Amino acid sequence: xxILIPVIAFAALLVFFVSRxxxxxxxxxxxxxxxxxxxxxxxxxxxxxxxxxxxxxxxRSFRLDDPQLTAPSFDRNLDIPxx
Amino acid sequence: xxxxILVASLFALGSDYxxxxxxxxxxxxxxxxxxxxxxxxxxVTATRQVLTARNLLWKTYLQNLRGQLAGDTNLExxxxxxxxxxxxxxxxxxxxxxxxxxxxxESHLYKSNQLAASARQQILSYRLDxxxxxxxxxxxxxxxxxxxxxxxxxxxxxxxDLKQRYQLLLEAANLLLQLP
Numbered sequence: 001x002x003i004l005i006p007v008i009a010f011a012a013l014l015v016f017f018v019s020r021x022x023x024x025x026x027x028x029x030x031x032x033x034x035x036x037x038x039x040x041x042x043x044x045x046x047x048x049x050x051x052x053x054x055x056x057x058x059x060r061s062f063r064l065d066d067p068q069l070t071a072p073s074f075d076r077n078l079d080i081p082x083x
Numbered sequence: 084x085x086x087x088i089l090v091a092s093l094f095a096l097g098s099d100y101x102x103x104x105x106x107x108x109x110x111x112x113x114x115x116x117x118x119x120x121x122x123x124x125x126x127v128t129a130t131r132q133v134l135t136a137r138n139l140l141w142k143t144y145l146q147n148l149r150g151q152l153a154g155d156t157n158l159e160x161x162x163x164x165x166x167x168x169x170x171x172x173x174x175x176x177x178x179x180x181x182x183x184x185x186x187x188x189e190s191h192l193y194k195s196n197q198l199a200a201s202a203r204q205q206i207l208s209y210r211l212d213x214x215x216x217x218x219x220x221x222x223x224x225x226x227x228x229x230x231x232x233x234x235x236x237x238x239x240x241x242x243x244d245l246k247q248r249y250q251l252l253l254e255a256a257n258l259l260l261q262l263p
Contacts, residue, residue, distance in 0.1 A: 058254040069203050074137050080182040
């Protein structure tokens with residue numbers, strides 16, 4: 001019984017000090033794929049416009065009223081006064 | 084590159100013309116109000132400037148059209164006429180002389196306008212031809228089908244109506260997109 005008292009006291013002190021130790025912070029691990037990683041998904045080719053699609057888009061954006069061809073506006077009758 | 088420079092130049096010349104026109108209106112009103120020698124001289128100067136600015140603006144516009152058309156002799160003749168007008172305007176010394184030159188210029192503008200309209204038509208027609216020719220390789224490579232036949236038919240329609248030509252080209256292009 002006499003032996004148990006210091007053992008229990010030592011155990012209590014040990015628990016006390018251990019509980020006061022700073023706890024390790026949770027570490028957030030973010031995994032980013034390496035540029036050279038072979039695990040990267042293959043680049044999707046289905047969304048890339050085809051050559052035909054590009055020409056069709058060009059045709060759709062074609063303007064018959066191209067502003068670069070529009071005639072400049074000016075007064076067509078200056079109505080110069082008599083002297 | 085040249086058309087871009089000419090368009091930018093046309094924009095600047097449009098601003099110059101509007102400024103000259105405002106000055107002309109101001110000088111004209113002052114002359115009509117006071118009828119003095121000083122206001123007359125100011126009016127003559129302002130008229131000379133507005134006539135020159137208008138002539139230069141129109142000439143540059145025609146040069147822009149000519150730049151997009153290879154060897155249009157009608158436009159060339161018209162540009163030369165406008166060049167000669169610049170010299171005439173620079174020598175005028177009276178309002179009556181300015182009035183006469185301005186009337187002649189304005190009467191001539193009708194013909195000039197028709198040339199410009201024709202040039203615009205040719206430029207747009209050429210652009211549509213270019214777009215249609217870019218579709219040709221896709222037609223050549225496509226497997227025979229009724230959709231392909233319809234696209235060919237639309238591209239083969241001969242018409243001078245630019246709106247109709249554009250519509251047919253667009254429809255043909257959309258049909259080609261549906262091909263496997």
